Amino acid sequence: MRVKVFNQLSNNPKYTKTLQWVKLVSVTGFAQVFVQAVSLFSGILVIRMLQPEEYALYTLANTMLGTMTVLADGGISTGVMSQGGKVWQDRDQLGTVLATGMDLRRKFAVGSLLVSIPVLIYLMLHHGASWLMSVLIVLSLIPSFFMALSGTILQIAPKLRQDIAPLQKNQVYMNLGRLVLLALTIFIFPFAFVAVLAAGLPQIWGNMNLRKISSGYADWHKKPDPAIRQNIMKMVRRLLPMGIYTCLSGQITIWLISIFGTTKGVAQLGALDRLSMALSFITIVFGTVILPRFSRLPNNKALLMRRFVQIQGGLLAMGVCIVFTAWLFSAQILKILGPNYSNLTNEVVLKITISCLGIIAASTFSLFTSRSWAINPFISIPVSIASIALGVAFIDVSSLRGVLFMNIMIQLIQVVMNVSYTFLKISKTNNSLPTENNKETI
Structure with a gap:
């Protein structure tokens, strides 16, 4: 009787879909709980080790990092997701979409740096940081900035194909790397730029791994396509003003x-x-x-x-x-x-x-x-x-x-x-x- 009921459930499309959802959400949820627990522990370690004045500089640096990332994106990742959703089962076409998005990201990154760095230096000096400390904090942000830009594009292909487990595993290893690097440095050098740098360096390895994961679904050797660039830029022109506003609000x-x-x-x-x-x-x-x-x-x-x-x-x-x-x-x-x-x-x-x-x-x-x-x-x-x-x-x-x-x-x-x-x-x-x-x- 039990076997018969089980077979009936197994052949029920709604049951199969529900089971898939439970598995998918469970894998993603448990992995993210672990990732956020490690991230929270790292954050608490920084809060307790840095003096309030130094932690204020760390807060300003991370806030500006978010602003720089939004400016450099300008809606590109949204446009890539939208275009990729139309060709997500075609490795060649998806590779062309991603290559086009990555090319646009690099160009937008330069403009973002030119706008954001002077503002960050001003705020650092306004809150009592020396010129040397301000420059060190700016330099420590650069790895995190460029890795964050490429990381969101690299994740699109496996997300569209719902290949979730490798993405979660990559995030777990990356956050553990941050915690280890932070623990090895923050006790000896309790400075804001050290904490920022320790958070950014492991992402270099994480992005290399993401490229390997996504290469199974997209051909990264493809060249940018002008027609796709035009479609992505339509989204950018509509989203960039809101993105600039978001940087402030x-x-x-x-x-x-x-x-x-x-x-x-x-x-x-x-x-x-x-x-x-x-x-x-x-x-x-x-x-x-x-x-x-x-x-x-x-x-x-x-x-x-x-x-x-x-x-x-x-x-x-x-x-x-x-x-x-x-x-x-x-x-x-x-x-x-x-x-x-x-x-x-x-x-x-x-x-x-x-x-x-x-x-x-x-x-x-x-x-x-x-x-x-x-x-x-x-x-x-x-x-x-x-x-x-x-x-x-x-x-x-x-x-x-x-x-x-x-x-x-x-x-x-x-x-x-x-x-x-x-x-x-x-x-x-x-x-x-x-x-x-x-x-x-x-």
Whole structure:
């Protein structure tokens, strides 16, 4: 009887698909929990070993690294994902798409460096760093910057083919390498540039491994294609203005408190950021498992709407649970950071709320851009700037709590705008039948 039931279940397509999802999410989830645990341990080690003034410089450096990466991307990775989703089963064509995206990335990287480095040096000097320390921090960022740029392109092919296990294994080894290198250096040289460099060097090995993984699905010897470059640049022209805005608004809390606040405030916000970064495994799992499958869905209005509502419901439920947990155990969570940050019980809940809203906004943004949709920047940017101006006008941005409240308001507006836009685009979708290369896989 049991064998008969098992055979019936095994032959049921819904059961098979559910089992595949359970396996995929389990592998990705467990790997990311381990990766984020190692990353969190590395971050706590840096927080406890660096003095608050030195940790403030470390926070500014990592914030600028994120800004440099966004500027150098400009929507290229989104365009590559969108173009790759159309040819994901053709090794030659996918290789051409990736080679074109990588070529564009190199050119954008130069412009990003020219814009970002002077700003970073100014902020370092503003917060008491010497010229020597500022230059060392800038130089330590370069490996992380270039490896982050190529790494996102290198992951696209295995993500589209859902070859998840090698990607997760690579991330595990890379983060263990960071922890080992950090542990060998930070006790002897407790400086911000050492911590930044220790985080970036292992990624060189990680990217070499990613190229080997992706070479099975894409021919990296292909040359860039002008037609594909043109298609990617269409996405870039639509997304770059928003990307530039994101450089300012995405880290608005750091920018405001670094300009109007104190060095201590920067260090406190950096410490809270380190805790909230533990939630980044959600974004990584989403980008690895959900996003490529949503990108591959056929243009079927009912199917797209159903999947989008399911995804949004899951993100909302997850966010509520995380914020409630942070509120219950705020004092215990802060003990991880050490005595310098033990009084931030309310601030840690606010910061976790911001992170959850940011995950929903960013995940929704990645969903609609993966379908080659993009909000008109003449709509999105004025709305976002107006929200910032409103917050600055009525909230005290010189205090940490004030900056956090303002960021909650900004993230809420982003969530509403992104979700509303996606619903609108799906409602206007013209139905088409799935092809062999574009069947429902989510």
